[in-house]
Amino acid sequence: PGLSYTWIFNDDTLDLQEDGRRFVSQETGNLYLAKVEPWDVGNYTCVVTNTEAQQSARGPPTPLTLRSDGVMGEYEPKIEVRFPETTYAAKGSSVRLECFALGK
Numbered sequence: 001p002g003l004s005y006t007w008i009f010n011d012d013t014l015d016l017q018e019d020g021r022r023f024v025s026q027e028t029g030n031l032y033l034a035k036v037e038p039w040d041v042g043n044y045t046c047v048v049t050n051t052e053a054q055q056s057a058r059g060p061p062t063p064l065t066l067r068s069d070g071v072m073g074e075y076e077p078k079i080e081v082r083f084p085e086t087t088y089a090a091k092g093s094s095v096r097l098e099c100f101a102l103g104k
Helices: none
Strands: 003-009 022-024 031-033 042-050 055-058 062-064 078-081 099-102
Touching: 003 022
Parallel strands: none
Antiparallel strands: 003 042, 022 031, 042 055, 042 062, 078 099
């Protein structure tokens, strides 16, 4: 609680509101790309912010490169669900549950 995750791509903050291919899990901080394009090549850096302490930490850059051999990694299709066993919400409030598909 109190943590938020932001990703930086080549020194620019990723605007994920406008991007339907990329998703950041606010549960884990992981960045997911639905389909990698040539313009996605570059360095990705995660910034974790503790909103209660008003402090941020920046991780090391992780480079994304394209394989020149044309071979794709193999991922079996699966649905990632990390719902808590029980979720409580007050009437009229909003609840966010993350569920997304992985695969090829």
